[in-house]
Amino acid sequence: FFFFKQKTAYEMLRSLVGSEMCIRDRQSILWGLGLFAQRCTQEAFGSQFNEICKILAQQVSLPDAFSEERAECTECAIGALGKLAFYQNHSDSVSNEILERFLKNMPLKQEPEESQDINKMFLKELIANHPVFTQENNRHEAQRIVNDIKTIMENNPENEILDDEGKRLLLSVV
Numbered sequence: 001f002f003f004f005k006q007k008t009a010y011e012m013l014r015s016l017v018g019s020e021m022c023i024r025d026r027q028s029i030l031w032g033l034g035l036f037a038q039r040c041t042q043e044a045f046g047s048q049f050n051e052i053c054k055i056l057a058q059q060v061s062l063p064d065a066f067s068e069e070r071a072e073c074t075e076c077a078i079g080a081l082g083k084l085a086f087y088q089n090h091s092d093s094v095s096n097e098i099l100e101r102f103l104k105n106m107p108l109k110q111e112p113e114e115s116q117d118i119n120k121m122f123l124k125e126l127i128a129n130h131p132v133f134t135q136e137n138n139r140h141e142a143q144r145i146v147n148d149i150k151t152i153m154e155n156n157p158e159n160e161i162l163d164d165e166g167k168r169l170l171l172s173v174v
Contacts, residue, residue: 027073030059031114034080037088045088053094056081060101072111078102079118085132086125099132103141107149112160119149119161123169146173 033052037045059077064070078101085099106122108115126133126142133139149170152161162170 023069023073026059027076030056030073030076030080034076034083037080037083040088042088049084049088050094052080053084053098056084056098057101060105072114075108075110075114075118078105078108079114082106082118082121086121086130089132099138103138103145106145107152107161109152109159109161115161116163116166120163120166120169123166123173126173127169146170150174
């Protein structure tokens with residue numbers, strides 16, 4: 001967390017916007033923002049919440065966000081949005097927008113390790129009846145995601161979107 005104490009989200013945003021940053025560096029920063037959201041208390045994270053939301057939303061909204069070159073980077077941003085939604089939920093319109101953007105882009109399927117981690121996180125939160133799933137539209141989206149994961153697993157077993165633990169979680173949901 002030393003990195004985040006030294007750099008504000010604004011400084012990271014400026015770095016991400018810069019064209020000189022390589023995809024790998026961008027992907028690492030976006031992944032780190034998700035880790036930061038997952039591991040920090042809401043109190044410690046609070047002052048950075050809105051700025052980090054902007055950073056992640058910007059990545060997901062790029063015209064070429066899902067191009068072959070940027071897809072893995074975008075999936076890191078989507079994963080970080082999920083971590084914000086589940087672990088830093090502020091019960092406001094920004095939090096609802098983050099959750100909607102996360103659910104809309106699920107399941108992840110480009111980069112096996114990130115896909116497995118985030119798809120598994122989603123299934124765990126669904127099984128645990130996370131409060132975000134009390135809203136009817138979110139329950140419908142969750143069911144769509146579960147069906148999509150199941151379809152991908154049946155039709156493209158070589159696409160490693162779930163590890164063994166994730167597969168067990170999926171079986172307990174369906």
